[in-house]
Amino acid sequence: VRLAVMDGKEAGHALCNAPLEEPCRNPPLDFKQARFCEDHSAYNRMCGIVAPVLPHAPLPPMPTLPADDPAAPVDGNVQHTFQATRTHCIQTLTWACGYPIAATKFYVSESESQCANWLHDLFPDDGAHLRPDYLAYDRACFLLRHLVTQNPNSPWVQDVRLIVDAWHYIGHRVSDILCRSRCNPAPADGSQPDLIIQEEINGRQITRRAFNTEAAEQLNAWLDGYKGTLNRMTDYNFDFFLYCILFL
Template sequence: MLQRPGENNPWEPNHREPNPQQHDDPNAEPREPSNYFRAGRFYCVETICAPCGVVVAWTKFAKSESPTNILNFLGKIYPTEESRPDYICIDKGCQVLATAVANGSWEIWKKTTRFIVDAYHYINHRGADFLCQKYCNPSPGDGSAPNLVVIAYDKNGRPYLKRAFNTLSLPSFLFFRSSQDDSLDTCRLAVCFPQTATHME
């Protein structure tokens, strides 16, 4: 069946347009449509990767990449305190943290995990967003997260603190993956730093 632009079948929603929300805008939970009779399409793929780049888990989000969806996904992947990583780095880390505090799930996560944002997000938010600046810094220089920074030396031999992990290293893989699948609008990245490193011989 051919359709002209803007033309819908009787069973399809009348309002069909791209999601106008900017990535860093707060998410409202998506409204439930009256029916689901339309071509399968997902909003994004959420991917959890280890610092080395290995994909730990992934899922498709049908309607939005809301902080609630992210927290539910993380809860399924890390159901126990022992399984949870020390750090979860995600571009919406400050929104996920705010949602966790608001809905009470922070009581579960605060014992084991710190939510941080990638360096690009932090640079864009550090002046305007106090929560992001105070609690989601990917390389705090105040000693609050010594595993996230290393001491490096400049050309004059003076020490300075440097990020221990490149939080921007995996988006190229995810961008390539999303460009291969027409049913996906976006891909997002969550990098988890494990509590203890395991040595395999």
Template sequence: MEHGCTRCTHLKRYTADLVAQGATFDENDNTVVDSPPNEENVNVGVPEADAPPGLGARPKQQPRVPGSARGYVRLAVMDGKKLPHRICAVSICEGPLVNYKNGRFRKDHLDMRSICGIIPCGRAVHSDGAVTYDDESHKGWHRKYLNRFSRLSFPGVQRVIRRQADQNEAHIPQTGPSLHSELPELNGTAGGNIVHTFRARPSFLAYDDACNLLRHIVTQNPNSSWIYSTKLIVDAWHYIGHQAADILCRIWCNPAPTNGSQPDLISVSIDDNGRTHTTRSFNTETAEQLNTWLNGYEAKLRQMSDVNYDFSVHVLMLLYKELVEKRAEKKNEDLAEEFWDKVESTDQFPM
């Protein structure tokens, strides 16, 4: 929380500042700066969803008081990534495993190693080390489960997906491991609905739904201070996939609107030909980039005990913080005294 650099902390901007620098805005345009039109997001035939009554037509901008200090704004990018240590395969249990190398159960459930892993079979496994009852349908389903899940790590899955996409585009027959979207049925039950204990349970969660969070807040309490003290926006990449007919998302959660309603999210730059362009002020994908960095440690973390996992993740976050700060210092992106002088400046336009 003590971090600050010129990538996440900017001088406060007003629409008049950007206009003075040559920017032009269309009040009726709610697209995103620097983003090409998204033809897939036209939402033909989808009725517009009005914003809740507690929100105005658009976010209100605080006017600049003559003679006041300029001030500054910060953007914190949030995203969820659930990458915990593995837990017991029994659905009602979240205890740590006895064996993190290839185990499936916590200490209290070790007796289930001798019971068929397909629920609710309940019969004994067919031999030591086996995980199913001596039934060909159970054994066959387990083999197909292993074929889908056991041979590929998360980075491996990503490589296979890219290779399959390239082969499909070039009409080349697939070789090597492949991915299938569904597991087969078992005794009339869809493969995706089979309950089993073949693997300790990992979970992953990515949250990029700020517009629905804002809708919930304003619906529960239209006078909530969150609505005015903090602006909830959707990151640029996920915003493209949201419905264009959602007025609240398009107007209140736009990550860099071209209509000038959020000047703090816009910068003005001049290219080599002397032409003026509006660009996004912040990198809204920084949380996704952190998640990608964490993915490189997933295989090791998944084999750790709960105690070693907690310690390792703490150290990883500490190292990442130091890495970011060193990078900012090397690129002269730290908040030097010159920046704070501009924050306190009463000049009409930023220097």
């Protein structure tokens, strides 16, 4: 029986910040100062404030304030392109023993669809024998809902048990029936005997978890020491360094 743990770590290299509907995945020309890639360098000659699209209407008159009144505060949520953006996170997959299996970059968000696509790419049908029997993930119940909605016959639904890691499971809603019935990391009803170990210590019957469901969290905590370095790397140095420290 094998259990793998998946988790995301917020760290990433610079990306082009062109105000496009589909974010650009190219690195900027100069990873230290540039904001845009070569394909979108023309945006350097445009205003850095990304204005919302508004219907054509006359502008209201500007209010007049006394000279001694402070100016109105500027909204801190204004969308701009004054600096390059970054990849969203490093997604890691780790065996429960702590040995890393794979890592990738998520560019925009750690969504269920991206996680599902990555898992399908890692373990295609001809590599079914390599899939873990259990997958622990902090949002396993959301991932399970997504997988069932997209394809109820997915091997990640039929052959792999998705569970929430022990630490995050505490914060999941008690009223979430799917999470409590299908994603419990240590069910006491005997439905998943591989997840718990019962033993006698000093005459007392003890029940404990059979696997470390925080292996990916611990790996990502170790990566914290490299976050500052990774954030200042070019895209190719980022990829090379990440794979060296994880797999060499």
